Amino acid sequence: MAPHDLRRPFKRPLISDQERRRQHSLLRQAQNRLDAQRHARFLASTTFSLSSSQNLEPQPEPEHEQEEPHQKEELDVLEASNLKGDEARKWFAKQLMHPEWMIDIPENLTNDWFVFARPSGKRCFVVSSNGTTISRLRNGSILHRFPSKLPNGARTKEVSSSSSHSYSILDCIFHEDQTYYVIDMVCWRGYSLYDCTSEFRFFWVNSKLAETGACDPPSYYHKYTFSLVPVYSCDQSGLCSAYSAPVSYVKDGLLFYNKHAHYQAGITPLALVWKDENCSQYVMDTDNKGQVPNQQQVVLELQEDGKLATCDDPPMAFGCLDGSFIQQSDLHSGYLLRFAIGEGGLVLADGKLEKADLKYLGKANRARASADSFSKVMFQYNVRHSPLRIDDLLGSVSSPVDQESETCDIEMDG
Amino acid sequence: MAMEVTQILLNAQAVDGAVRKHAEDNLKQFQEQNLPSFLISLAGELANDEKPVESRRLAGLILKNALDSKEQHKKIEFVQRWLAIDPTFKAQIKALLLRTLSSPSHDARSTASQVIAKVAGIELPHKQWPELIVSLLSNVHQLPAPTRQATLETLGYICEEVSPDVVDQDHVNKILTAVVQGMNSTEQNNDVRLAAIQALYNALGFAQANFSNDMERDYIMRIVCEATLSPEIKIRRAAFECLVAISSTYYEKLAQYIQDIFTITAKAVKEDEEPVALQAIEFWSSICDEEIDILEEYGGEFSGDSEIPCYYFIKQALPFLVPMLLETLLKQEEDQDQDEGAWNIAMAGGTCLGLVARTVGDDIVPLVMPFIQENISKPDWRQREAATYAFGSILEGPSPEKLVPLVNMALSFMLNALANDPNNHVKDTTAWTLGRMFEFLHGSALDTPIINQGNCQQIIAVLLQSMKDVPNVAEKACGALYFLAQGFEDAGSASSPLTPFFQEIVQSLLTVTHREDTGESRLRTAAYEALNEVVRCSNDDTAPMVAQLVSVIMRELHQTLESQNVSSDDRQNELQGLLCGCLQVIIQKLGSSEPTKLHLMQYADQIMSLFLRVFASRSATAHEEAMLAIGALAYATGPEFVKYMQEFYRYLEMGLQNFEDYQVCAITVGVVGDVCRALEEKILPFCDGIMTQLLRDLSSNQLHRSVKPPIFSCFGDIALAIGENFEKYLQFAMPMLQSAAELCAHTNGADDDMTEYTNTLRNGILEAYSGIFQGFKGSPKTQLLMPYAQHVLQFLDSLYMEKDMDDVVTKAAIGVLGDLADTLGSPAGSLIQQSVSSKEFLKECLSSDDHLIKESADWAKVTITRAISY
Numbered sequence A: 001m002a003p004h005d006l007r008r009p010f011k012r013p014l015i016s017d018q019e020r021r022r023q024h025s026l027l028r029q030a031q032n033r034l035d036a037q038r039h040a041r042f043l044a045s046t047t048f049s050l051s052s053s054q055n056l057e058p059q060p061e062p063e064h065e066q067e068e069p070h071q072k073e074e075l076d077v078l079e080a081s082n083l084k085g086d087e088a089r090k091w092f093a094k095q096l097m098h099p100e101w102m103i104d105i106p107e108n109l110t111n112d113w114f115v116f117a118r119p120s121g122k123r124c125f126v127v128s129s130n131g132t133t134i135s136r137l138r139n140g141s142i143l144h145r146f147p148s149k150l151p152n153g154a155r156t157k158e159v160s161s162s163s164s165h166s167y168s169i170l171d172c173i174f175h176e177d178q179t180y181y182v183i184d185m186v187c188w189r190g191y192s193l194y195d196c197t198s199e200f201r202f203f204w205v206n207s208k209l210a211e212t213g214a215c216d217p218p219s220y221y222h223k224y225t226f227s228l229v230p231v232y233s234c235d236q237s238g239l240c241s242a243y244s245a246p247v248s249y250v251k252d253g254l255l256f257y258n259k260h261a262h263y264q265a266g267i268t269p270l271a272l273v274w275k276d277e278n279c280s281q282y283v284m285d286t287d288n289k290g291q292v293p294n295q296q297q298v299v300l301e302l303q304e305d306g307k308l309a310t311c312d313d314p315p316m317a318f319g320c321l322d323g324s325f326i327q328q329s330d331l332h333s334g335y336l337l338r339f340a341i342g343e344g345g346l347v348l349a350d351g352k353l354e355k356a357d358l359k360y361l362g363k364a365n366r367a368r369a370s371a372d373s374f375s376k377v378m379f380q381y382n383v384r385h386s387p388l389r390i391d392d393l394l395g396s397v398s399s400p401v402d403q404e405s406e407t408c409d410i411e412m413d414g
Numbered sequence B: 001m002a003m004e005v006t007q008i009l010l011n012a013q014a015v016d017g018a019v020r021k022h023a024e025d026n027l028k029q030f031q032e033q034n035l036p037s038f039l040i041s042l043a044g045e046l047a048n049d050e051k052p053v054e055s056r057r058l059a060g061l062i063l064k065n066a067l068d069s070k071e072q073h074k075k076i077e078f079v080q081r082w083l084a085i086d087p088t089f090k091a092q093i094k095a096l097l098l099r100t101l102s103s104p105s106h107d108a109r110s111t112a113s114q115v116i117a118k119v120a121g122i123e124l125p126h127k128q129w130p131e132l133i134v135s136l137l138s139n140v141h142q143l144p145a146p147t148r149q150a151t152l153e154t155l156g157y158i159c160e161e162v163s164p165d166v167v168d169q170d171h172v173n174k175i176l177t178a179v180v181q182g183m184n185s186t187e188q189n190n191d192v193r194l195a196a197i198q199a200l201y202n203a204l205g206f207a208q209a210n211f212s213n214d215m216e217r218d219y220i221m222r223i224v225c226e227a228t229l230s231p232e233i234k235i236r237r238a239a240f241e242c243l244v245a246i247s248s249t250y251y252e253k254l255a256q257y258i259q260d261i262f263t264i265t266a267k268a269v270k271e272d273e274e275p276v277a278l279q280a281i282e283f284w285s286s287i288c289d290e291e292i293d294i295l296e297e298y299g300g301e302f303s304g305d306s307e308i309p310c311y312y313f314i315k316q317a318l319p320f321l322v323p324m325l326l327e328t329l330l331k332q333e334e335d336q337d338q339d340e341g342a343w344n345i346a347m348a349g350g351t352c353l354g355l356v357a358r359t360v361g362d363d364i365v366p367l368v369m370p371f372i373q374e375n376i377s378k379p380d381w382r383q384r385e386a387a388t389y390a391f392g393s394i395l396e397g398p399s400p401e402k403l404v405p406l407v408n409m410a411l412s413f414m415l416n417a418l419a420n421d422p423n424n425h426v427k428d429t430t431a432w433t434l435g436r437m438f439e440f441l442h443g444s445a446l447d448t449p450i451i452n453q454g455n456c457q458q459i460i461a462v463l464l465q466s467m468k469d470v471p472n473v474a475e476k477a478c479g480a481l482y483f484l485a486q487g488f489e490d491a492g493s494a495s496s497p498l499t500p501f502f503q504e505i506v507q508s509l510l511t512v513t514h515r516e517d518t519g520e521s522r523l524r525t526a527a528y529e530a531l532n533e534v535v536r537c538s539n540d541d542t543a544p545m546v547a548q549l550v551s552v553i554m555r556e557l558h559q560t561l562e563s564q565n566v567s568s569d570d571r572q573n574e575l576q577g578l579l580c581g582c583l584q585v586i587i588q589k590l591g592s593s594e595p596t597k598l599h600l601m602q603y604a605d606q607i608m609s610l611f612l613r614v615f616a617s618r619s620a621t622a623h624e625e626a627m628l629a630i631g632a633l634a635y636a637t638g639p640e641f642v643k644y645m646q647e648f649y650r651y652l653e654m655g656l657q658n659f660e661d662y663q664v665c666a667i668t669v670g671v672v673g674d675v676c677r678a679l680e681e682k683i684l685p686f687c688d689g690i691m692t693q694l695l696r697d698l699s700s701n702q703l704h705r706s707v708k709p710p711i712f713s714c715f716g717d718i719a720l721a722i723g724e725n726f727e728k729y730l731q732f733a734m735p736m737l738q739s740a741a742e743l744c745a746h747t748n749g750a751d752d753d754m755t756e757y758t759n760t761l762r763n764g765i766l767e768a769y770s771g772i773f774q775g776f777k778g779s780p781k782t783q784l785l786m787p788y789a790q791h792v793l794q795f796l797d798s799l800y801m802e803k804d805m806d807d808v809v810t811k812a813a814i815g816v817l818g819d820l821a822d823t824l825g826s827p828a829g830s831l832i833q834q835s836v837s838s839k840e841f842l843k844e845c846l847s848s849d850d851h852l853i854k855e856s857a858d859w860a861k862v863t864i865t866r867a868i869s870y
Helices: A017-042 A085-093 A198-212 A236-244 A323-328 A374-385 A390-396 B006-011 B017-033 B035-047 B053-065 B072-084 B087-100 B106-126 B132-142 B145-161 B169-183 B190-206 B208-212 B214-227 B233-249 B255-271 B274-298 B313-329 B345-375 B381-393 B400-420 B424-441 B453-466 B471-487 B499-513 B523-536 B540-563 B570-590 B594-601 B604-614 B620-656 B662-699 B705-744 B752-776 B782-802 B807-824 B826-834 B837-846 B851-869
Strands: A097-101 A113-119 A122-129 A132-137 A142-146 A168-174 A179-188 A225-228 A251-258 A266-274 A297-302 A307-309 A317-320 A336-349 A352-363
Touching (some): A017 B523, A017 B620, A017 B662, A017 B705, A017 B752, A085 A132, A097 A374, A113 A179, A113 A198, A113 A236, A179 A198, A198 A251, A198 B851, A236 A390, A266 A374, A297 A317, A297 A352, A317 A352, A336 A374, B006 B017, B006 B053, B017 B035, B035 B087, B035 B106, B053 B106, B087 B106, B087 B132, B106 B132, B106 B145, B132 B145, B145 B169, B145 B190, B169 B190, B169 B208, B190 B214, B190 B233, B208 B214, B214 B233, B214 B255, B233 B255, B255 B274, B274 B345, B313 B345, B313 B381, B345 B381, B381 B400, B381 B424, B400 B424, B400 B453, B424 B453, B424 B471, B453 B471, B453 B499, B471 B523, B499 B523, B499 B540, B523 B570, B540 B570, B540 B594, B540 B604, B570 B594, B570 B604, B570 B620, B594 B620, B604 B620, B620 B662, B662 B705, B705 B782, B752 B807, B782 B807, B782 B826, B782 B837, B807 B826, B807 B851, B826 B851, B837 B851
Parallel strands (some): A097 A266, A179 A225
Antiparallel strands (some): A113 A251, A122 A132, A122 A168, A132 A142, A251 A266, A297 A307, A307 A317, A336 A352
């Protein structure tokens, strides 16, 4: 029972630097494990092909059109976040998910679909990372570069070292009220949501966006604000609300999203757009003077064999130009051409186009990136002849009482 | 059946190695052939007063070592072995031991009392030897003083050996009565009295009930306080030791005695000899410890949550306590700063003053400032040093509002003193005080910076100059630089005022590490610590300079490895550890951003080969540092790390087998995780070996328990990396996880340490489950996990019911629920629906304030909905 040692640390830190190093390592490992876990939970596979969704079926055509550098074929969204300048523009130009136009009513609209009023404005991606936020239009070009309260969307003191490189990508519509309306979420804090159902993505955007303060009113440093769009389950009341409930923005039609569909670059039938005069100022296409032309106009792409194709994958042929006309008019394959639909109209059989009465107008506006889609042409055609009306839609959905309660599990009221 | 062992025992201590070896072999043989007879022979030798002192002493020692070991697994083995011996033999041994307490030989008595305590330590928890206490107590009253002393010592050792719950209250009462009577001033024999006080010290933990009884407590306290006035210094010191122990064990019972205790401690501090005065100061330090803990638990406001209320003894004693402590500061020893082991009244007083400042905050400042002003410029170095030390001591505790103006006034005075004071002791304390200013009053969290563009240059110039001073001053200057750099950690890029001086600082620190006169001091270590911190807190501007440092430190490490053959000593191993540590910090810094990582990678091969060579040394510290650095390198390197695996693997395995230095083992387990995340499926060829080793570790009772939770987490890392290839390990890993889960599902009112450990273990198990489920996600082999789902869900349910998870475990648990639903999907839907976790627990987590818990819960909700509805 020797006397107990009393000495306390004298002029010394309580924790040695070695102990600190050990603790730092443990922290780093715990953080990495957490990242790996989250990666596994959200990002089962982020690798997806850039080419398959928009380009035509790969055809061996080695003799012309120099190929894009091959290594850019497969990029995951994490790598894409490091792209700069022109490469970034090209990448983002191909990443937006575009709805087909609704030409008939999908089955099971009530249970399997969401509906919301599309804000009018410029569709864009908003990317926040490394202390800045950039919005990019459909063609990939930059709309704004600004500080935002999105994760890593502005330079702040408290950027934590582990997450400062993580970034977020939102699918938005920039509205005339200087607000970004968020209609989908593609990436959040470095975790891809591509392979998540829209049910999950909407749920996530609803629970996460508000936490960041990005929806706060604009301030001196944050001049653009973000806003959620109220999303409804597509039952009777949901559809009515989306169609007629007042919102803070000018509506441009209704968007329908299949609940189980993943985010997919390019045109997808699992998202649909529908419009009538009540909910959109732009039901019928206008020409470049802003006038609705007497005859419906379509833009189609001239193919190698003279066929006139839509931008769908696979493309849909609307007709054929003969070789002499092509030569006369100095046209080449890949050109986008403008046609009017004549008296003969479009003739369909079993949902397939049999015959189209096309009149050549000339080359399309240079700003056009691609031909019209089949669904767009058909929707525009229907609008002029036998439009799909809101009553038709309402008639096809059941009232909420009919439904199992479980579909209401996740409420999306913004 | 006793044998004659005297000669063998004497031979076993012979000078002649051959004789000694022969005797040792004999003893070993005897022990293996017939343990009971061997033990009885030893006890007989010890008890026999006709035998030589030397053989008796060794007999007692061997006996003691046959009953206890520092190694846990051996200890368990010895306990089982003793319990298995025939009771009649054990009775003989115990009788011999008790008889030895009356031996005229002090040595034999003292040895016997220790052996008796060891036997009691085994038998009392098994409800054996019930008559021991009674027979000891019967000794206390009439027998001659030496036996009384030995008996009291035995009681003390027993109390030290066994836990309070195995001694019934009746015996506790009797022990305390006997002990306190022995302490009484009426006891004429000082040895008996001292033994009694020391026994009380050990028995305090048994006295809960007695301290709750006013009369008994008063009596005990009175006797202890009286003993502090004994003419015998050893008794006074032991009595103060008791007071210190009482202050932490029975803080809440002290209110009515605190005034008297202040009086006697103040007298001791002023007048008594140093060993006693040190204990008297320690009493107040210990009270500070208690009050700091309680106030911390209050969280700044009185919530009544704390079990023990704060009595604010320090606040009340402040006007008397502070002057008493200030006076001690003037009693420095010459050269105390050069002596690593020094501990004197000035050091104890200054340390206590620092604790008082942390306890009372602002209130201490007006009591200390006059002392500082009075003494800081005096010609006598003791006064200057004491004033500086007082200032440094109060820099932690009081508010920045109170301190910043004082520091602003003092800063240039201090810098001047550090540069120009003629006394080393003063300079040492001044540098330390500057370090404290930077540690507590400099950083982005403070509104008013004490360091600005104006004084920064001067501060750095003085510190760098002082690094050339005598080693102890230079060491403190390095320490001050450490905190100076740390304060700029959050300064953000480009704005650190250190940037212009970065090169110069690094150069000066490297120069310090090469000083030949560092001797046994900590100077070299302090220089590397400061260098590490400077690197950690560097920013983009200085990244190129950090990058240059890679080859510099590599060269140094290379040199130590080359010269190792010539002189391999502790200093060399220490240096290797420091260099590996420094490289680790640099790797972590450069690896954290892409451009600098690229630069780092060109050295990766060389760095790795240096680290591998470090494993050839025998130093655990160097191994540990090299292992940590390799983990950082693997993280930075990513999949390409695979090229080092062939060579690195055997060291990885070696680390996993290092039970003895369990820190090395734990760190290696963590590095396996790093490597898994870096290599992903490329780790597969090494997994058989790693898993075998990890499973062996888990089933070993030699491995320190703290390594087990990380091993479970590591299962998760491996499964996540190799996915469905984890299949072949399921049959081994899952049962281990299951049995560990059952063990830690309930805490059952264990103490805080145990609860904390249980939660760490739970977290490890949950991380393993997460990794395994996620690893199998999307694989055709998911159904292999189906048989385990029920158990995992039960584990989650029982954790939830227990209501004692911490936030980390809650987050991990709700995550596992999501992982299970995510991977198993609808086939597990009904199982999930039956679990409480998927309802109440999920609901609670969904509304959690902790955003990590909420995030995991949000996600789990989606996967569960999916699993249930499709």
